[in-house]
Amino acid sequence: VVNRTTKVEQVYPSAAVLPANLLRFYIQFSGPMQRGAVWNYIRLLDRSGKPLELPFLEVDQELWDAEARRLTVLFDPGRIKRGVLPRDESGTALTEGGEYTLVIDAGWRDQNGAPLLTEFRKKFRVAPEARAGIDLKSWSLKPPPSGAAPLIVDFPAPLDYALLHRLLTVLGPEGRAVDGAITLSRNEAQWQFRPDKPWSAGAYELRVDTALEDVAGNRVGRPFDVDVFEPITKTISRKYESIPFHPLLPGVKP
DSSP states (O other): OOOOOOOEEEEESOOSEEETTOOEEEEEESSOBOOSOGGGSEEEEOTTSOBOSSOBOOOSSOEEOTTSOEEEEEBOGGGTSTTSHHHHHHOOSSOTTOEEEEEEOTTOBBTTSOBOSSOEEEEEEEEOOOOSOBOGGGOEEEOOSSTTSOEEEEOSSOBOHHHHTTSEEEEOTTSOBOOEEEEEETTTTEEEEEESSOOOSSOEEEEEETTOBBTTSOBBTBOTTOOOOOOOOSSOOOOEEEEEEOOOOTTOOO
16 A cells, blocks of 8 residues: 655645736645646636636646656646737636636645645635736845845745746855845745855845746746747847845944
8 A cells, every 4th residue: 555645735826816817837746746647637617616628738748847846837828928819719717806726636646656645726816917027126125134134025926936946146245146045935925045154244136037937927127928039049148137235234334
């Protein structure tokens, strides 16, 4: 008998109110899962409990992380972008004002062949579409008040769970990346960074990769609807913006 120990730890975005043009869910499991046939175990129900017809982009290439513990589930971008045929013909998957339930079936098996410990349900309500690019001026950055305190950044709305772990970097006075631990809270609307070593005096910066997205796929300074055509080069060029800050260390003037 195989013990059932694996469960769904969380679904991101974790908020209970999400925009009508939500782009993706991340399903986080407590252990590695079997790949293949994921669409047999994921349903999206409307308020009456009726399953929606093909709300997600059911691609053959499943979008797992390296450990097979996090699955990315995409809504069909063609039903999100305005002015394209799928949206005009089928409409959006989510309707503003609607109430939905994402269901993860307990029959889904982990890498040991055991079903999930229990079914998982995420209920949420749908707010108006979010159609503006991310504005760094709207962020609230609280400099660390001591050498051991975290840097805290608050956003006016939740940002993409996975990208928040990869696309924000703290650079130290020497211009090198600072090692530390990232924590998200307030339903991914707050980012905290605690350095492995205490802050020192000097000028730091929070470097933001402009590929950062909110939960609707809007990027820094660019809404999801906007197509940007750039010349193809052999190397992928990354663009960054920076927010300077000084740790507020006792007895040290910034």
